[in-house]
Amino acid sequence: MSTVAIIGGGKIGEALLAGLIAGGMSPKRIHVANRRKERGQELKEQYGIQPFEENAAAADGVDVVFLCVKPKQLVAVVDEIAETVDNNDATIVVSMAAGVKSAAIEEVLAAGTPVLRVMPNTPMLVGKGMSAVAPGRFADDENVEQVRKLLQTVGEVAVIDESDMDAVIAMSGSSPAYLFLFVEAMIDAGVDLGLPRDVAKTLATQSMYGAATMLKETGEEPAQLRANVSSPGGTTIAALRSLEESGLRGMVYRAAEAAAQRNAEMGK
Ligand SMILES: NC(=O)c1ccc[n+]([C@@H]2O[C@H](COP(=O)([O-])OP(=O)(O)OC[C@H]3O[C@@H](n4cnc5c(N)ncnc54)[C@H](OP(=O)(O)O)[C@@H]3O)[C@@H](O)[C@H]2O)c1
Numbered sequence: 001m002s003t004v005a006i007i008g009g010g011k012i013g014e015a016l017l018a019g020l021i022a023g024g025m026s027p028k029r030i031h032v033a034n035r036r037k038e039r040g041q042e043l044k045e046q047y048g049i050q051p052f053e054e055n056a057a058a059a060d061g062v063d064v065v066f067l068c069v070k071p072k073q074l075v076a077v078v079d080e081i082a083e084t085v086d087n088n089d090a091t092i093v094v095s096m097a098a099g100v101k102s103a104a105i106e107e108v109l110a111a112g113t114p115v116l117r118v119m120p121n122t123p124m125l126v127g128k129g130m131s132a133v134a135p136g137r138f139a140d141d142e143n144v145e146q147v148r149k150l151l152q153t154v155g156e157v158a159v160i161d162e163s164d165m166d167a168v169i170a171m172s173g174s175s176p177a178y179l180f181l182f183v184e185a186m187i188d189a190g191v192d193l194g195l196p197r198d199v200a201k202t203l204a205t206q207s208m209y210g211a212a213t214m215l216k217e218t219g220e221e222p223a224q225l226r227a228n229v230s231s232p233g234g235t236t237i238a239a240l241r242s243l244e245e246s247g248l249r250g251m252v253y254r255a256a257e258a259a260a261q262r263n264a265e266m267g268k
Contacts, residue, residue, distance in 0.1 A: 002025075002029070002062075002063040002064055002146060002150065003029040003030075003031075003061070003062045003063050003064075004020065004025075004029065004030055004031070004062055004063065004064045004065070004066060004150065005030075005031040005032075005033065005052075005058040005059045005062040005064075005065045005066065006030065006031070006032045006033070006058075006066045006068055007033045007055050007058060007059070007065060007066065007067050007068060007069060007077055007081070008033070008034065008067065008068035008069035008070075008073075008077075009032040009033070009034045009039055009040070009043050009051075009068070010068060010069075011122060011125070012068045012096050012120055012122070012124065013032065013066070013068035014043065014125075015120075015122065015124035015125040015129065015154060016066060016068065016096075016120075016124060016151075016154060017030055017032060017043070017047060017049060018047065018125070018154075019124060019127060019129075019153040019154030019155075020150060020153050020154075021047055021048075021049075022127065022153065023152075023153025023154075024153075025153070027047050027048035027049045027050075028048070028049075028050065030047075030049045030050065031049070031050050031052055031058040031059075031062060032049045032050070032051055032052065032058065033051075033052040033053065033054065033055045033057075033058035033059075034051070034052075034053070035053070037051075037053055040052065040053065055077055055080045055081050056080055056081050056083070056084040057084075058081075059081040059084045059085055059088070059091070060084050060088070061088060062088070062091060063090075063091060063092065063146070064091065064092045064093075064094060064146065064147065064150060065081060065085065065091055065092070065093050065094065066094045066096060067093065067094065067095045067096060067097060067105075068096050069097065070097065071097040071098055071099045071100050071266055074095060074097045074100050074105070075100070075104060075105070075108060078093070078105050078108045078109065079108050081093075082108055082109050082110065085109060085110070085113060086109070086110040086113070090114075091113070092114045092115075092116065092139070092143050092146060092147060093105060093109060093113060093114065093115045093116075094115075094116045094117075094118055094147055095115065095116070095117050095118065096118050096119075096120050098119070098169055098173060098263055098266060099263050099265075099266025099267045100117075100266070100267065101117070101162070101267050102115045102116070102117045102134065102136030102137070102162060103136070103137075104267075105117075105136070106136055106137065106138065111138075112138050113138060114135075114136070114138050114139040114140070114143045115136035115138065115139060116133055116134065116135050116136060116139050116143065116144065116147050117133075117134045117136065117162055117165065118131050118132065118133050118134070118147070118151065119131065119132040119134075119165060119168050119169055119172060119173045120151075120154075120173070121172050121173055121174075121175070121176050122176055123155065123176055124154040124155055127153075127154055127155060128155050129151075129154045129155030129156070130155055130156055130158070130172040131151040131154070131155060131156070131157045131158070132157075132158050132159075132160045132165075132168045132172060132173075133147060133148060133151065133157060133158070133159050133160065134159075134160050134161060134162035134164075134165055135159070135162075136162070144159060165263065166260040166261070166263045166264045167256075167260055169259055169260065169263045170255075170256035170257070170258075170259035170260045170263075171256070173259075173263075174259045178252075178255065179208060179212075182208075183204050183205060183208055186200070186204040186208075187200045187201050187204050188200075190203065190204060211225075226240070
């Protein structure tokens with residue numbers, strides 16, 4: 001089994017390490033680097049991983065380095081680990097950062113180092129993530145498979161072209177927040193109709209969870225599932241008409257476009 005380094009044990013880094021351990025990887029095979037010593041200790045106590053304060057030391061001797069720092073920190077972190085990665089035997093470098101192109105990472109590393117770019121999302125935290133993997137120019141099929149196996153411990157994996165990354169962030173990287181916002185609005189609407197907040201939250205959350213599970217498990221088109229619950233002259237079709245009249249579809253198109261545009265801007 002691979003040994004991995006996670007540089008940046010924040011939300012995504014922690015979700016990944018928790019998934020890897022739940023998937024059977026020994027915490028001893030996971031190096032985690034943070035700037036703050038307390039955060040490293042916290043992760044060591046909770047998961048038994050090896051904490052590091054030096055990124056290069058964390059990357060020493062591992063098969064795969066996952067870069068889970070914010071985009072603005074990414075290139076500096078790659079620079080810190082470049083020499084160690086070059087001295088290692090065939091380490092794969094995987095960036096989880098939005099916006100930063102694999103070419104910008106390849107430029108800092110020794111020529112030929114396999115780099116993959118991954119767009120994760122936070123449902124990784126509960127083992128239901130969606131990771132889109134785009135191989136850089138030096139990454140081969142074997143590298144992709146090795147990374148796919150690791151990421152499958154925290155959800156599903158799709159292999160995509162890096163040129164599709166702006167659209168992918170709109171579809172999977174940012175989209176959990178769209179649902180959180182929708183459910184938040186539903187809860188307020190329930191309160192407006194006179195429900196206690198905790199009851200509105202339970203009803204809205206379980207309904208969205210059930211609906212998402214139906215989409216996934218039946219494989220039916222969303223349009224069909226929606227038609228199935230829209231009785232003639234009924235309550236659901238009345239609510240759907242109101243959503244359509246308020247421009248729901250247009251809002252979704254514009255939101256997706258905004259996320260994609262922002263990702264493209266971050267890459268410049
Ligand atoms: N959250 C999402 O929904 C999401 C979705 C898709 C993609 N992403 C991508 O995932 C990456 C991580 O996001 P996140 O939400 O996990 O951010 P986060 O919670 O802020 O985690 C970043 C971690 O990096 C550590 N760090 C910062 N500078 C460092 C350095 N120089 N060396 C080592 N560690 C360093 C920080 O801890 P210390 O300060 O203790 O070092 C922190 O724990 C980002 O690039 C983001 O674009 C996130």
